[in-house]
Amino acid sequence: MKYLCLVYYNEAAMQERGDDHWRALNKECQAYSGGLTESGVMLDGSALQPVSTATTVRLRDGQVSVTDGPFAETKEQLAGFYLIEANDLNDAIRVASRIPPARYGSIEVRPVRDIYGESSDQVPYAEALKS
Amino acid sequence: MTVRDDTEQRIQHIFTTESRRVLATLIRLLGDFDLAEDALQEAFIAALRQWPGEGVPDNPRAWLVSAGRFKAIDQLRRRARHDQILHEQAEQLAARAVVELEVENLAIDDDRLRLIFTCCHPGLARDAQVALTLREVCGLTTEEIARAFLKKAPTVAQRIVRAKAKIRDARIPYEVPEGDELYERLQSVLQVIYLVFNEGYLASSGDQVLRHDLSEEAIRLAELVLSLLPSPEPECQGLLALMLLHHARRATRTTAQGELVLLEHQDRSLWDRAEIARADELVRHALQSQRFGPYTLQAAIAAVHAHAPSSEATDWAEIVGLYDLLLTMMPSPIVALNRAVAVAMRDGPEIGLQALAPLMEDATLHDYHLAHAARADMHRRLGQRELARSAYQAALERASQPAEQRFLRQRLVELG
Numbered sequence: 021m022k023y024l025c026l027v028y029y030n031e032a033a034m035q036e037r038g039d040d041h042w043r044a045l046n047k048e049c050q051a052y053s054g055g056l057t058e059s060g061v062m063l064d065g066s067a068l069q070p071v072s073t074a075t076t077v078r079l080r081d082g083q084v085s086v087t088d089g090p091f092a093e094t095k096e097q098l099a100g101f102y103l104i105e106a107n108d109l110n111d112a113i114r115v116a117s118r119i120p121p122a123r124y125g126s127i128e129v130r131p132v133r134d135i136y137g138e139s140s141d142q143v144p145y146a147e148a149l150k151s
Numbered sequence: 152m153t154v155r156d157d158t159e160q161r162i163q164h165i166f167t168t169e170s171r172r173v174l175a176t177l178i179r180l181l182g183d184f185d186l187a188e189d190a191l192q193e194a195f196i197a198a199l200r201q202w203p204g205e206g207v208p209d210n211p212r213a214w215l216v217s218a219g220r221f222k223a224i225d226q227l228r229r230r231a232r233h234d235q236i237l238h239e240q241a242e243q244l245a246a247r248a249v250v251e252l253e254v255e256n257l258a259i260d261d262d263r264l265r266l267i268f269t270c271c272h273p274g275l276a277r278d279a280q281v282a283l284t285l286r287e288v289c290g291l292t293t294e295e296i297a298r299a300f301l302k303k304a305p306t307v308a309q310r311i312v313r314a315k316a317k318i319r320d321a322r323i324p325y326e327v328p329e330g331d332e333l334y335e336r337l338q339s340v341l342q343v344i345y346l347v348f349n350e351g352y353l354a355s356s357g358d359q360v361l362r363h364d365l366s367e368e369a370i371r372l373a374e375l376v377l378s379l380l381p382s383p384e385p386e387c388q389g390l391l392a393l394m395l396l397h398h399a400r401r402a403t404r405t406t407a408q409g410e411l412v413l414l415e416h417q418d419r420s421l422w423d424r425a426e427i428a429r430a431d432e433l434v435r436h437a438l439q440s441q442r443f444g445p446y447t448l449q450a451a452i453a454a455v456h457a458h459a460p461s462s463e464a465t466d467w468a469e470i471v472g473l474y475d476l477l478l479t480m481m482p483s484p485i486v487a488l489n490r491a492v493a494v495a496m497r498d499g500p501e502i503g504l505q506a507l508a509p510l511m512e513d514a515t516l517h518d519y520h521l522a523h524a525a526r527a528d529m530h531r532r533l534g535q536r537e538l539a540r541s542a543y544q545a546a547l548e549r550a551s552q553p554a555e556q557r558f559l560r561q562r563l564v565e566l567g
Contacts, residue, residue, distance in 0.1 A: 021322050107322075107324070108322040108323065108324035108326075109272075109274055109321045109322050109323045109324065110323070110324050110326065110328065110332070111324075113274075114332075129321075130321075131320055131321045131322065
């Protein structure tokens with residue numbers, strides 16, 4: 021089963037930690053995601069540019085509206101994501117807890133929904149039967 | 152009594168003792184809470200139909216698991232009629248069912264523990280953990296849970312439905328965690344148990360007689376977890392001991408009219424010595440393990456009280472020492488408050504007030520009625536009537552339990 025691990029932290033607080041800290045953290049993330057990719061756990065993922073580069077797009081009544089900044093102003097900002105393959109939530113929690121920025125911010129773990137496979141409420145039972 | 156009545160009674164008894172075990176195994180085999188609950192009902196209906204004629208099988212538990220499983224397979228087959236893939240999967244499950252039947256009995260205790268860890272998974276909201284545990288592990292009805300927590304039944308039902316949906320959609324596994332994870336996840340289980348206990352403990356002084364005895368349910372649950380864990384966990388022993396020590400005093404906590412009786416005025420000859428002895432043994436084991444935590448220390452404090460012949464003859468120095476240790480493990484304002492109260496007993500109310508003064512600046516304690524009640528009591532013992540009165544007033548303004556409010560009003564009257 022696929023889970024998306026969304027990495028959040030407070031950008032300002034991270035900046036205050038200085039350049040050396042930032043470089044070391046990046047190295048750590050490279051090493052961790054590299055290992056996960058090699059073992060087939062990580063399917064995709066990336067770090068993101070800071071939230072100051074974000075643009076929010078909406079379509080209302082056929083009109084595109086574009087605004088500067090993220091959809092919601094929050095204390096912690098989305099900083100990157102890991103798309104992983106895990107057996108279950110406990111497995112995904114283990115992977116997420118070792119994502120380096122988990123020490124400073126938080127990781128939101130969300131199961132991925134397969135929009136092609138869902139047609140009725142029988143699907144959960146199909147999952148049950150497979151296991 | 153006819154043979155038929157006798158069998159029905161036995162089925163009733165088997166339902167009481169086995170239904171949670173059978174459910175736990177069916178959830179694992181079927182991978183779905185609702186499907187398993189339906190299957191459990193179907194299995195007992197089948198038993199009521201067949202056993203009076205054919206006799207109760209040698210191993211009713213295995214029979215029920217097997218019957219429930221085949222009922223579920225039937226249901227899946229009916230649903231899968233138009234879906235070839237589902238159909239094949241139902242058939243695979245059916246084929247495997249025959250092979251696996253032999254080993255079922257061995258795994259059944261593990262299944263109960265799996266169920267507990269799944270219901271108390273930290274990925275579920277605390278309220279949901281509590282409701283789900285009481286529903287699935289303890290077998291309480293949604294209505295009973297709602298009454299116990301003074302909530303509306305549809306609210307509780309919705310909470311349970313959402314929790315089950317998360318278990319399914321986020322795939323919270325049906326497993327007992329291992330290694331470091333076991334210890335971490337056990338904390339969540341113990342918190343749920345203690346929350347259930349405290350809810351019952353507070354309610355017993357309330358005005359509802361219809362509420363299910365949650366304190367005893369929590370004790371049973373802790374006993375169950377302790378007996379199922381692969382090795383005795385000190386904090387599980389500590390929590391069970393703590394609850395037993397509180398429970399041992401239940402007959403003396405309130406008067407016949409439901410008024411609160413303070414620890415110092417309780418009739419100690421009525422405390423349940425058998426429960427205290429059992430708690431002693433648990434606390435001793437937990438302390439010896441050197442891996443104990445806050446529950447064990449709180450139990451140790453309660454045990455010192457349980458063995459003191461009176462409030463005056465209590466080893467307050469020992470209690471202050473235990474609170475010091477507890478504060479290092481669990482630095483909380485409430486623990487600091489309790490420590491200050493013990494200091495007042497050991498060194499006198501004046502020293503107690505000195506220990507309490509800096510704590511009252513904490514926002515939590517400032518809003519906590521018992522902090523003001525403690526302050527009031529120390530002033531009262533020093534003969535400072537006006538200070539005592541204003542502190543009791545502050546406590547009364549913050550108390551929400553009717554019995555506690557009555558108690559504080561009584562204290563104000565006694566001050567004159």
